[in-house]
Amino acid sequence: MCLPLFHYHDIPIRPMQTKRRVYIETYGCQMNEADTEIVVSILQSTGYVRTDKLSTADVLLVNTCAVRENAEQRVIGRLGDFNHQKKINPNVIVGVLGCMAKHIRNDIMVMGDFIDLIVGPDEYRKLPALIESALEGEKGIAVKLSRVENYDGITPFRTDGLSAWISIMRGCDKFCSFCVVPFTRGRERSRTLSNIIKEVEYLSSRGFKEITLLGQNVNSYNDNKCDFADLLLMVSGINEKMRIRFMTSHPQDMSEKLIEAIASRENICNYIHLPVQSGSDRILNLMNRNYSADHYRNLVKRIKKAIPTVSLSTDIITGFPTETEEDHVKTLDLLKEIRFDGAFTFKYSPRENTKAWNMNDDVQEEEKVRRLCEIIDLQRSISLIQNKAIVGQTVEVLIEGPSKKSGADYCGRTDTNKMVIFPKNGDLIGEYKNIHIERVNSATLFGANTLKILEQAHVNIPQEG
Ligand code: 5AD
Ligand code: SF4
Numbered sequence: 001m002c003l004p005l006f007h008y009h010d011i012p013i014r015p016m017q018t019k020r021r022v023y024i025e026t027y028g029c030q031m032n033e034a035d036t037e038i039v040v041s042i043l044q045s046t047g048y049v050r051t052d053k054l055s056t057a058d059v060l061l062v063n064t065c066a067v068r069e070n071a072e073q074r075v076i077g078r079l080g081d082f083n084h085q086k087k088i089n090p091n092v093i094v095g096v097l098g099c100m101a102k103h104i105r106n107d108i109m110v111m112g113d114f115i116d117l118i119v120g121p122d123e124y125r126k127l128p129a130l131i132e133s134a135l136e137g138e139k140g141i142a143v144k145l146s147r148v149e150n151y152d153g154i155t156p157f158r159t160d161g162l163s164a165w166i167s168i169m170r171g172c173d174k175f176c177s178f179c180v181v182p183f184t185r186g187r188e189r190s191r192t193l194s195n196i197i198k199e200v201e202y203l204s205s206r207g208f209k210e211i212t213l214l215g216q217n218v219n220s221y222n223d224n225k226c227d228f229a230d231l232l233l234m235v236s237g238i239n240e241k242m243r244i245r246f247m248t249s250h251p252q253d254m255s256e257k258l259i260e261a262i263a264s265r266e267n268i269c270n271y272i273h274l275p276v277q278s279g280s281d282r283i284l285n286l287m288n289r290n291y292s293a294d295h296y297r298n299l300v301k302r303i304k305k306a307i308p309t310v311s312l313s314t315d316i317i318t319g320f321p322t323e324t325e326e327d328h329v330k331t332l333d334l335l336k337e338i339r340f341d342g343a344f345t346f347k348y349s350p351r352e353n354t355k356a357w358n359m360n361d362d363v364q365e366e367e368k369v370r371r372l373c374e375i376i377d378l379q380r381s382i383s384l385i386q387n388k389a390i391v392g393q394t395v396e397v398l399i400e401g402p403s404k405k406s407g408a409d410y411c412g413r414t415d416t417n418k419m420v421i422f423p424k425n426g427d428l429i430g431e432y433k434n435i436h437i438e439r440v441n442s443a444t445l446f447g448a449n450t451l452k453i454l455e456q457a458h459v460n461i462p463q464e465g
Contacts, residue, residue: 028065145186279334319368422447
């Protein structure tokens, strides 16, 4: 089946009699979570309401991730459930959004006829018109990437809460040889500083306590010569009680000015996610990361000097083409030396279009898994040592909500992004509280009088995009 290219300008959007219900599931990174809020905002402004009940929805959408193959497989599995729902209710519209949009076209041939729309990350403004067209029985694809679309004027839909994501830029120009993002999300574009500031002011007035500035590489934010350090300083000046987080940073672009900016403000969190990917220069070079392990070491030294209490996390890929045991040991050695507070670890997954796609994926699956497990075990022991150093200290926590494991306890985070469990004691969600840390495991800190059972409850599972 070949889907006709759809001209969305041709379809008038009719006023709806009753509000249509849209169900949307999000896979992948925080950028995708933020995109879903943009999608919901666009649909709400044309009369839709969001529902969390798949069975009652008129429109089923899945916002997809293509970074690794297993993320794609999960989405394809889920689409099977959407297909089932469409058999029960043939009027329901099924749409695939986001990073998988472009190459899902081929899979549709295999999967069948139940998908009505395919919309890439830069085409969400067309969604209402595409849905109208699908209701008329016409399927639609809109997957063009844009050099300018950044949804700057759209206020993402957010229910009231404590924390909000804010996309400050889209796309990526780094072209790391393993990464599909420059192909699925397109070239780098920054939002305007003034609109970001307005959004933060609005969130502050609504009572949000924490925002996270998001971009594939926030260090290269640029609006009219204002860089990311300028943006951070301005945003952190809006409400000094509001915590400011950011991710992701690229080791090549982390400037002294940015480190100073982070160090200079209390409410800019002392937590930096700084993916290193490998400890071997040979592999870093093949990955097109444009830095050496020594550059990374020196950068971390400078960061730790300027921000002594900083907490660092990283991403590691195991089994990149040609990675030898010697390369792998260099990664282990780097982990031991830097002592990250946490690491997200991934098996290399070949992605079409990328430069590494043409390299021989020559590290056997079993070996990739062995190296991955070794890295996870090492990092877990390092995280435990890092956390043990906090026992006996008092940390300030933003109370996020009830602990998932115990009704008597709350959970919250330190500014260094560590999860803390502590007794409720009549405190309120959204308040800051000082907690004396009595014990820890590799993933969590515990205040006094929390249930002992919690100590074993948490394992550090690698994040899947
Ligand atoms: N295979 C494995 N991991 C990948 N990542 C990105 N692309 C791939 C891939 N093809 C990881 C990197 C990146 C994180 C978001 O996902 O570590 O920093
Ligand atoms: Fe992908 Fe590299 Fe860009 Fe990160 S910096 S999104 S890994 S290309």
